[in-house]
Amino acid sequence: MVAKIFVITYSTYGHINKVAESIVKGLEKTGAEAHRFQVAETLSDEVLAKMHAPPKADIPVITPDQLPEADGYLFGIPTRYGTAPAQFKAFLDSTGGLWSKQALAGKPAGFFFSTGSQHGGQESTVLTTLPFLAHHGMLYVPLGYPHPNLFTNEEVVGGSAWGSGTVANSDGTRMPSQKELELAEFHGEKFAAIATKLSQIVANDKV
Template sequence: MVKIFVITYSTYGHINTLAESIVKGLEKSGVEVGRYQIAETLPEEVLEKMYASPKADIPIINIDDLPEADGFLFGFPTRFGSAPAQFKTFFDATGGLWKAQALVGKPTGFFYSTGAQHGGQEATVFSTLPILAHHGMIFVPLGFTNPHLLDNSELVGGSAWGAGTMASGDGSRQPTPKELAIAETQGENFGNIAKKLAA
């Protein structure tokens, strides 16, 4: 069975909430799902000052386990329009996998969270594409595959690049039903594409 790893870094829980819908969509597509999180790099005292949520009870991903997956969906919040340092630190340690070409051809997608509507959702994805190119991984965008992406009646996170949400500056805004539906669509579509590539 095709195996997809959903790997997240979540500061306030929004990404983990989106990930639940991503997983639901993946399971609808009939793939096996591995759920992991990226290790924290900030000291506990800094996280306390940021009022960060407690870490979810999800296994920390081991870099050496990445080749076991047939594809990946990574979720993380934006930091000044790009991926957070925790995600970059994680991939900075994959030099051995790069040298062995262990991730070449594996489909990969992204979902994300920003503080505001114009917080850099698409830019966050743009900043990660060089990582995929260097590893020879295949970027699988969401496209406009869910009608909520065309909804202008309210704020709706996400884009053709992946599912998303907006947390507000204080983290008080939670993913909406429309955003969760978009995430579920991304999971299901990604799983179907991954199965075709694996075949």
């Protein structure tokens, strides 16, 4: 059975979307069915223009009713003061109908992220989003430390045991590095392997 994985992101300046491309490569290496989505923007065009934000990527905007179609989820979240931005929180808050039905219970989820600095909240962004998974009864799949790029001290590398990631600099000028993209691809591959095993167990239980 092929697992269907939704890669759901919010990206103002493109850093998360760049990491997501490598995440998808990793997912597809395993044969998993990867689908890209972004959450809805809550800022006006006027505000985004003042922020010098580029046009949104040509990625479908997800609605909560689509979530049960997937076998697993990788959420790409930029950090705002050590937690998820309002746009992502608004999407998570809109899943109450799914919660009442426990429609997402037992499904695996992981995270990747971006920050403006090495200590800008990559881990706390995941930590403060875990209650969403807990209330839905979802299964958090951390990255752990299986890849050598998590141990390098030769250069700045985003990511940790909590998931893959990138460091954008406070002005957003730094795009994901080769090591960060390698880690993201590995992350996608590792997550897909786990999600596929879980989806097979669920399928067997239904037989």
